Amino acid sequence: MAAEALRVENQEMIDSLGREAEELKKKLEEEKAKLNDVDMCVASSRIDEISQFNMKTRRALKGHQGKVLCMDWCSDKKHIVSSSQDGKMLVWDAFTTNKEHAVTMPTTWVMACSYGPSGSVVACGGLDNKCTIYPLSMDEDPVTRKKAVATHTSYLSCCSFTCSDQQILTGSGDSTCALWDVESGQLIQSFHGHAGDVTSIDLSTSETGNLFVSGGCDKVAMVWDMRTGECVQVFDGHDSDINSVKFYPSGDAFVTGSDDATCRLFDLRADREVNCYRKESIIFGCNAVDFSISGRLLFGGYNDYTVNIWDVLKGNRISILYAHENRVSCLGVSPDGTALCTGSWDYMLKIWA
Amino acid sequence: MEGQVAQVDQIRMNKFQEGLQQQRKLVEQLRLEAAIQRVRVSECIEDIMKYCESHSEDDALIKGFSRPNDNPFKEKGGCTIL
Numbered sequence: 252m253a254a255e256a257l258r259v260e261n262q263e264m265i266d267s268l269g270r271e272a273e274e275l276k277k278k279l280e281e282e283k284a285k286l287n288d289v290d291m292c293v294a295s296s297r298i299d300e301i302s303q304f305n306m307k308t309r310r311a312l313k314g315h316q317g318k319v320l321c322m323d324w325c326s327d328k329k330h331i332v333s334s335s336q337d338g339k340m341l342v343w344d345a346f347t348t349n350k351e352h353a354v355t356m357p358t359t360w361v362m363a364c365s366y367g368p369s370g371s372v373v374a375c376g377g378l379d380n381k382c383t384i385y386p387l388s389m390d391e392d393p394v395t396r397k398k399a400v401a402t403h404t405s406y407l408s409c410c411s412f413t414c415s416d417q418q419i420l421t422g423s424g425d426s427t428c429a430l431w432d433v434e435s436g437q438l439i440q441s442f443h444g445h446a447g448d449v450t451s452i453d454l455s456t457s458e459t460g461n462l463f464v465s466g467g468c469d470k471v472a473m474v475w476d477m478r479t480g481e482c483v484q485v486f487d488g489h490d491s492d493i494n495s496v497k498f499y500p501s502g503d504a505f506v507t508g509s510d511d512a513t514c515r516l517f518d519l520r521a522d523r524e525v526n527c528y529r530k531e532s533i534i535f536g537c538n539a540v541d542f543s544i545s546g547r548l549l550f551g552g553y554n555d556y557t558v559n560i561w562d563v564l565k566g567n568r569i570s571i572l573y574a575h576e577n578r579v580s581c582l583g584v585s586p587d588g589t590a591l592c593t594g595s596w597d598y599m600l601k602i603w604a
Numbered sequence: 605m606e607g608q609v610a611q612v613d614q615i616r617m618n619k620f621q622e623g624l625q626q627q628r629k630l631v632e633q634l635r636l637e638a639a640i641q642r643v644r645v646s647e648c649i650e651d652i653m654k655y656c657e658s659h660s661e662d663d664a665l666i667k668g669f670s671r672p673n674d675n676p677f678k679e680k681g682g683c684t685i686l
Contacts, residue, residue, distance in 0.1 A: 258620060275631070484637065503648065548666060
C-alpha cells in the first residue's frame with residue numbers, strides 16, 4: 252500500500268515536472284523567435300562576393316592501408332597526425348610527405364587522433380575504448396613511452412588536448428565526454444547529457460571561455476563548461492546525426508556537419524541557428540567541417556567524395572573540390588590558415604592550397 | 605510468491621525514481637536555458653561579418669599569397685622564366 256501511495260505521488264510529480272518542461276520549452280521558443288530579426292544571407296548582401304578562388308592539390312600523403320578516419324595538424328603548421336581503420340597512426344611531414352612515425356594500435360578503427368599543443372605528443376584511440384598518449388621523439392619508438400590515459404565504456408570517437416599537453420578531452424560512443432589528467436590518468440570531469448553516441452568535440456578558441464562543444468547521434472550539439480561539467484546550452488535543428496562540430500574562429504559561434512546533408516551555424520549569444528548551408532543537389536551526409544582562418548570559408552567533407560566550400564556569410568556554395576575516390580572522412584585547416592588537409596576512405600590524405 | 609511481488613514492486617519503484625530523476629534534470633536544464641541573456645541575431649551577425657572583414661587579409665585560402673614563394677606548399681622547382 253505504501254508503495255502504491257508513493258507511486259501515485261511520484262506520478263503526480265513527474266506530471267507536474269512535465270508540464271513545467273513544456274511551458275519552459277514554449278517560452279524558450281518564443282524568446283528565441285523574438286530575437287531572430289534578420290536573415291544572415293540578406294544582412295551580408297553589402298559584403299563583396301569572393302572572387303578568384305583557386306585551390307589545388309599540393310600534396311598527397313600515401314601510406315595508410317585502410318580508411319583514413321581522423322587527422323590533426325601540429326602547431327608547427329608542418330606535421331600532421333592521421334589514424335586509420337587498419338589500426339595505424341601515422342605522423343607525416345606534410346611539406347616533404349615523409350612519414351616520421353608509425354604506430355600500430357592494438358585495435359582496428361582508430362577513430363580519433365590529436366596533436367598536443369607542444370607538438371611533441373599525440374593521442375589516439377578507437378574501438379579499444381581508450382585514449383593512448385604517445386610522446387614523440389626522433390631517437391625512440393613512441394610505443395616504448397606510450398600511456399593509456401582515458402577509458403570509456405564504448406568506442407573513443409574523438410579527442411582533443413586542452414591548452415596544455417597535460418589535459419585531454421575525450422568523446423565516446425558511451426554518450427559522454429570526459430576530461431582527463433594525462434600524468435595520472437585520472438578523470439577530472441565527466442559530461443553527461445547526450446542521448447546518443449558523441450561523435451565530435453571542439454574546444455573554444457576564446458581564452459577565457461573554458462567552453463567546449465560536442466555533437467552526437469542524438470542530433471543535438473551541446474556547449475559545456477569544462478570546469479563545472481555543466482551543459483550550458485543545447486542546440487537542435489538537425490534531422491540526423493551530427494558528425495562534426497567546430498568553433499568559429501571568434502569563439503562566438505560554431506558549425507555542425509550532419510548526416511542530414513546540411514551544415515549549420517549556431518551562435519552562442521543569439522542562442523540559436525543563424526545560418527544553414529544546404530543545396531537540393533547535395534544529398535549525402537557531411538562528415539567533417541572547418542573554417543578558413545578569417546571565418547569566411549566553410550569546408551565540408553561529404554560522403555559523395557567531395558569537399559563543398561561555402562561562403563559562411565552569404566550561405567552559398569562557392570566551389571567544389573572533387574577531392575577523393577571515396578568518402579571524405581576528416582579535414583582540417585592548418586593553424587596558420589595556409590592549407591587544407593583532407594582524409595578519406597580511399598586510404599589517402601591530401602593537402603590543398 | 606510474496607518475495608517476488610516485493611521484488612516487482614521494487615523494480616517498478618526504481619523505474620519511477622529513474623523517470624523522476626530524468627524529468628528533474630530536464631527541467632533544471634530548461635530553467636538554466638530560460639535564464640540565458642540572449643543577443644539579437646542582427647548584432648551577432650554583424651560581429652561575425654566584422655570578424656571576417658578584419659581577418660580577410662590574412663586568409664591565404666581566399667587571398668592567396670602576395671608572393672607565390674610564400675606558399676609553403678607550393679611545388680618546388682619547375683621552370684623559371686628569366
